[in-house]
Amino acid sequence: MQEVQPSLEKSIHLFWSGEGNPESAIPGAKHLDPLLETAQRLQPTPPEKGFLDKLFYIYTSGTTGMPKAAIVVNCRYFRMSSLVYYGFRMRPDDVMYDCLPLYHAAGNIVGIGQCLLQGMTIVIRKKFSASHFWEDCVKYNCTIVQYIGEICRYLLNQPYQEVERQHRVRMALGNGLRASIWREFMARFGIAQVAEFYGATECNCSLGNFDNNVGSCGFNSRILPGVYPIGLVKVHEDTMELIRGPDGVCVPCKPGEPGQLVGRIVKSNPLQHFDGYLNQSATNKKIARDVFSKGDAAYLTGDVLVMDKYGYMYFRDRTGDTFRWKGENVSTTEVEGTLSRILNLTDVVVYGVEIPGIEGKAGMAAIADPENSCDLESFAGELKKALPLYARPVFLRFLHEVSKTSTYKFQKMELRKQGFDPALVKDRLYFLDSSRWRDIPDLSSLGEPFSLTGRRDTLIWDRVSSSSVGAATCVPVALLHGEGCERTLLSCGHVSGSLTSTFCGCSLVSCTFFLAESRWESGNEGPGLALLRRTQHLRNMERL
Known part of the structure; x- marks a missing residue:
């Protein structure tokens, strides 16, 4: 709360409950417990609320910047929860394992929403534990598990246990499963269906991979695209600005071309409306005009996807993560997956850094290596086999651990700012000299x-x-x-x-x-x- 309190409207009242005294940390907060004890016991008159009324605010996870308070109205809650329930053919007698934070949409709406709206049993764990994950699933007879971000990779990184094949789980539901470990995850743990979906708390263009297509995050019909008015539009790789045609309208992507996912805003349709954030300035930044046609408005996801010839969508990168080096576009998501596989599924973050006087951005990888066990010579050799020259990271940074959000997504902002400057980075740094990694000395004292x-x-x-x-x-x-x-x-x-x-x-x-x-x-x-x-x-x- 301390981080987001300055951005809240003054009309919002803050309360705290339980033991302790957080008033010093959160100025203006009131103790809720004594207020409840003295409150009236009579049932208040139910307010007249509709589908478009605000339900609550959910703060975004802060993967690409500061968290923002996204507005969740009643129909958005129903839509997000129902999309996965009906789309992935869940059943009321399913038991879902939810180890995600309940203050984010995945754990709250997608998870708990199945209990509130569909009567499904939800098993809640306070915090994700890779070592106890399958034990819990067996103990509570779970049939569906939730994942997000890097959770599946953490499970694969665990030593083999007999219990991991003794469960009744038939479906893994979530987003962020890398294509490089998709089949391995299904085969090792005996998961029949990966229910990967694409979505954000505030977006109006959610997608679902409803037929278990490996690597895909969703589907949209190419025969009847107007039924669900979303699409991929071309952007400048460096600035991520929308590319427009002679008529001023955005240029749609062809199959195989990466582009930013956008969703047309239709105010008269609750399912296609964009409710935005508490901060109006943040809301305006996510809206573009003249996208599909003159005079329209569309929500900008900030994510780059690719559609194949059938209409399946594949997540490529977040806006700003893809960079250009040696005249080629480098997808950080793909490089991260390759490096993590080479390094036995360790945490790897890839981002582009600027070199003064050089066009484009060089790749840099931040690698979690607390035991200093990485064999650089072997790593360089494996990279040469797995990645083309332009996609190989030029710089390496080894640190004790990689910072992640509460939804297990990597945070790159600070890493990108620090770059490869030894005056700012005290971790081990290396650069790629031909086919060998060499030390970058700290010259700041000179x-x-x-x-x-x-x-x-x-x-x-x-x-x-x-x-x-x-x-x-x-x-x-x-x-x-x-x-x-x-x-x-x-x-x-x-x-x-x-x-x-x-x-x-x-x-x-x-x-x-x-x-x-x-x-x-x-x-x-x-x-x-x-x-x-x-x-x-x-x-x-x-x-x-």
Whole structure:
């Protein structure tokens, strides 16, 4: 509540219940228990409420930014709950296992909604546990389990247990199951149906994979597309702006072309209305005009999907996650799935980072490796087999754990901001040099001229040339010239010996720097060089 309280309207009253005293943490909150004790016992007059009246607010999970309070009206609750019940042919005697947060739509509406509206039995677990998941399913005779985000991968990552094949589960319901582990998940745990769906708390274009098509998150008819007015429209890969034709209307995608999923807003139809957020500015950002035709309005999901020739939809990436490198579009979702499989289903987050002076974004992977057990040489070899050159991450960051939302989705915002700058990142960093991973040293202690991000040749040269022979310390730069370098060598004039500190100032990608520390005493002509470590000139990474 502390995070979202500043964005709430002042008219909203806050209450707390139970033991403790959160008033200091949540200013203005009132203790509910004594108010209930003194409240009137007479039944109040039932308010006249309809299908379009507000039911409650649900805060988005914050995968791509700050959580937003999405408005849930009565008909939205009915629609979301009924879509999965009837679409996936559930039964009133089913028992659903719900280990998801109840303050999000998946655990609340999709899960608990089956109990409230259909009379289904719901087994609630306070928090997901991979080691006790199948034990619970056997104990409570569950026939349907819910998943979201990376839960299925966490289950696959568990050691084999006999109990995982002793259950009665026939269906796994949720979203976010990667295509790379889809069949393995079904085969290992004996799940007959994966009920993958696409949706968000506030969206008006939910989808469902109702016939168990591997990898798909839903279907929309190509024969009668107007029955359910949603579609994929082309966007600029870098800015994600909508691409429009000569008539000003968005350009629809053909089968196999990635595009942003949009849903036409029809105010007269409760099922196609967009209720938005409490914050009107946030609501306006999710609405586009002249999408399917002149004068219309559509909800922007912010997600990139692909439709095949039959009408099946496949999730590709969230808006802003796909990036362009070496003239090719890189899907972070696909690369994450490949890397996670190579690394025995560990947590992997892939995102694009900018390199000053270089077009596009280079791939960077943040990998959970708390035990420092990753074999870089083997990993590089497996990457070469599994991914084309443009899709291989140029940078690696190893950390203790990867930050996730409460719905088990990775958070990339902060990782993307920090990039590969050692001044901001204290985890282990590596860059891909040909087919080998090499260390990125922390040069922040050497001053601004040696910052890896945006490093300039002239600054390095100025720093070296300004040192005097009598100085206590000097950081010379030794340059190994690459093929095609025709620049004249420049000497700093402070070092003599076999390894002369020089700088050519060229901008070739093949030139590599060696950083070394030297100490001079007055009258001492020896360099006393102590080679530190090798690093690539990051301004010129186009060759990688």
